[in-house]
Amino acid sequence: MSKGINISNSVIRRLPRYYRFLGELEKQNISKISSRELSERMRLTASQIRQDLNCFGGFGQQGYGYNVSELRTAIGHILGVDKHRKTILIGAGNLGTALAVHINFEKSGCKLIGIFDSNKSIIGSPLGEHTILDIDNLEAFCKAEKPEIAVLCIPTSAAKAIVDRLTKLGIHSFWNFSHFDICTEHSDITVENVHLGDSLLTLSYGVNNRNTSEKK
Amino acid sequence: MSKGINISNSVIRRLPRYYRFLGELEKQNISKISSRELSERMRLTASQIRQDLNCFGGFGQQGYGYNVSELRTAIGHILGVDKHRKTILIGAGNLGTALAVHINFEKSGCKLIGIFDSNKSIIGSPLGEHTILDIDNLEAFCKAEKPEIAVLCIPTSAAKAIVDRLTKLGIHSFWNFSHFDICTEHSDITVENVHLGDSLLTLSYGVNNRNTSEKK
DNA sequence: TAGATTGTTAATCGATTAACAATC
DNA sequence: TAGATTGTTAATCGATTAACAATC
Numbered sequence: 001m002s003k004g005i006n007i008s009n010s011v012i013r014r015l016p017r018y019y020r021f022l023g024e025l026e027k028q029n030i031s032k033i034s035s036r037e038l039s040e041r042m043r044l045t046a047s048q049i050r051q052d053l054n055c056f057g058g059f060g061q062q063g064y065g066y067n068v069s070e071l072r073t074a075i076g077h078i079l080g081v082d083k084h085r086k087t088i089l090i091g092a093g094n095l096g097t098a099l100a101v102h103i104n105f106e107k108s109g110c111k112l113i114g115i116f117d118s119n120k121s122i123i124g125s126p127l128g129e130h131t132i133l134d135i136d137n138l139e140a141f142c143k144a145e146k147p148e149i150a151v152l153c154i155p156t157s158a159a160k161a162i163v164d165r166l167t168k169l170g171i172h173s174f175w176n177f178s179h180f181d182i183c184t185e186h187s188d189i190t191v192e193n194v195h196l197g198d199s200l201l202t203l204s205y206g207v208n209n210r211n212t213s214e215k216k
Numbered sequence: 217m218s219k220g221i222n223i224s225n226s227v228i229r230r231l232p233r234y235y236r237f238l239g240e241l242e243k244q245n246i247s248k249i250s251s252r253e254l255s256e257r258m259r260l261t262a263s264q265i266r267q268d269l270n271c272f273g274g275f276g277q278q279g280y281g282y283n284v285s286e287l288r289t290a291i292g293h294i295l296g297v298d299k300h301r302k303t304i305l306i307g308a309g310n311l312g313t314a315l316a317v318h319i320n321f322e323k324s325g326c327k328l329i330g331i332f333d334s335n336k337s338i339i340g341s342p343l344g345e346h347t348i349l350d351i352d353n354l355e356a357f358c359k360a361e362k363p364e365i366a367v368l369c370i371p372t373s374a375a376k377a378i379v380d381r382l383t384k385l386g387i388h389s390f391w392n393f394s395h396f397d398i399c400t401e402h403s404d405i406t407v408e409n410v411h412l413g414d415s416l417l418t419l420s421y422g423v424n425n426r427n428t429s430e431k432k
Numbered sequence: 433t434a435g436a437t438t439g440t441t442a443a444t445c446g447a448t449t450a451a452c453a454a455t456c
Numbered sequence: 457t458a459g460a461t462t463g464t465t466a467a468t469c470g471a472t473t474a475a476c477a478a479t480c
Contacts (some may be wrong), residue, residue, distance in 0.1 A: 010471065012421055016414035020395065043400050049471050054439060062438040062445060063480040079417045080424035094314035101310045101410060103437095109420040147422060173423045175416060179236060184259050190426060192419035194412065196319060198232035198392060201295045203408035204325040205228055207365060207389045208296035210406060226447065250461060262461095263449050270463060278462040279456040437480085444473070451466075456459105 011052050015075055017042070018052070034065035073167040083109040085173075086147040087191055090131045090162055092117040096153035100128050103193035118158075143171040149176055156180045227268050231291055233258070234268070238288035250281035299325040301389075302363040306378055308333040308348050311393055312369035315343050325364055330357055334374075358385040365389040373398045 021042055023032060035046040042049075052064075053059050059074055060066045074084065087110040089096055096115070099124075105112045117125055118135040125132050133141065150171050154162055159180030173190040174183055182191045240375075241249060251262040259349075259385055269275050275290055276282045292298065303326040305312055312331070321328045331343055336350040341348050349357065366387050370378055375396030389406040392398055396407075399409045 007425075008471070011416055013414075015421065016417035019417065020411075020414065021397075038438080041400065042397075045473060047475095048471090050437095050439065051472075053423065054294065058439065061439050061480060062478070063436045065437065078421065080420040081417070083420070083424060085319040085420070085423060094317045098310035098314035099412075103416065105416070108416040109414065109424070110416065135347070149419070172426075173419065175419050181233075181237075181258075184257065190419065190422040192415055192422065194238075194415055195232070195323065195409070196227075196315075196410065198236065199408055199410055200321070200326065201232035201235065201297070201390065202229055202364070203391050203406065204296040204299070204301070205231065206406040206408065207222075207301055208299060208325070210388075252461080263451095264447090265462095266463065267448080276462050277456060277462045278454070281461065296449060376475065382437070435480105439478080441477075442473105445471085446468105447468100449466105449468070451480080452464090454461105454462090454463080456461085 007055050011027055011055055014044075014052055017080055019072060019075045019079060019081075020047075022068055022075065025068045026072060026164065032065050032133075033067050033068055037059070037065075073198035080109040081107060084111045085109055085149050086113050086145060087149040087151060088109055088114045088116065088118050088142075088147045088171075089151040089153065090135070090166075092119075092122060092127055093153060096129060096151075099151060099153060099177075103215070110149055113147060118140075138165065139169060142171070144167075147171060149175065151175045151177070153177050160185065223271050227271055230268055231262075231295055234265075235288060235291045235295060238284055241284045242288060242317075246286050248281050249284055251276070254283075256373055260308075278302060280416070283338055296325040297323060299405065300327045301325055301365050302327055302329050302361060303365040304330040304332060304358075304362075304363045304387075306332050306351070306368040306382075307369035307370065308335075311367060312367075313343060315367060315369060316346070332404060354381065355385065358382075358387070363387060365391065367391045367393070368396075369393050376401065379380060 005036055020113040021038070034051045039046040039049055054213070056078055061072050080147065087105060089100055089112060092100070092115050100112065112130070114133055114134045115130045116135045116138055117123060119216060122132050123134045149169060150166050150173070152159060152162065152174055159178040163174070163180070163186065167186060167189070174182055174192070176191055176193045177196070179195065179197060182189065182193070228430060232302050240334070252432045253263045255262040255265055271429065272290070272294055275287050301323060305316055305328060308331050311344070316331060328346070330349055331340060332349050332354055333345045339350045342425065344407055364387060366382050368378065368390055372395040375394040379390070379396070379398055379402065381407070383402060388404065390408070392407055392409045393412070395411065395413065398409070400404065
């Protein structure tokens, strides 16, 4: 897929944003775009766009630009949106519930196959198309279904133990909403941390030092 | 507060993580730490820690290290945790509800003073310590209360109009959970985007290219 | 063909790491 | 004092930007 061996993290983190903008363009029936036009819409340089895309191959055509839907499909493929990785959600509290309902896992290459909680009073309740399962059945479920990805919506205090259990069950990929820093405890693991607390503090810094801090 | 004029974004984004780790150390009654010890726990280099901290001043003592609670307090102050910036939440759907309940705004220098929605069937309902307010009353409320920060938990389609309304009401800081890219439309604005969809896609890339992609 | 725009190489810029003198 | 560890300068590394030849 990729031309070179090592794609930098900076490039990877821009890919979903390209994918999103190309989706918007497609909706607006714009079929062709140049790196310069796209750079103006996305507020980055045309050079960077061309460099980024060329990590993965030549998607453009000299003198013309890029075909929007072709490029979007290609980036989607690089991101793995056409996969169906079995995914489980641990923790059906407020945040877990919001993600279960709000996130389109299928569009991101994931298939949500189970939701677990330890709270007896909600086990068995429906959540979206699912029924909340007992965390005590985690081992049996995973041995049968072999999920690859876990979404962690659990308190920091519970995180370490759950991650240990999940890694033993062959899960090596985590979308982590707890404050626990998985990467400091485990290696050979793919982690995407969403530290909402850190994010709000970053905003707070920006507000108090008002220098238009923005994260693309 | 800061020594130089321009603190890089890379440094700023690490501050909340330092703050978090120092909080953990404090809980464990560790009163003193060296940059080397901290670097091992946080999986970064001691050089980087010293460089980062020295953007804001000399918090350490040669031959000794850093006083944990002093340093934590100092970073907290830099981040503005002791402020009480008036904050409103727009959108009380699943995600908005989760944030209202789950996030400790006070600990991040923000004070949640109002929650708004356009859905008549939930307006008036309680949410945490608040009552969901009618978005039609946004102007009157803001003129009276003068909030500074808005948390956006609204659909992408509604985002542009809401941001326009809010900027007119003097709100220039946004914690944005919608897919709308505020920074491409407005300037003179402080934005922290939490694009959950982008985050999941980044994880998907990591899973499909399994190279221990991690975000510190 | 002429004009436009890519793919790619080279130059610049910034961030991280290493080294070490200052000093507790 | 000797040992430890910071604060800070210098060296390295990587990412971004600029430039331009290739080519549609």
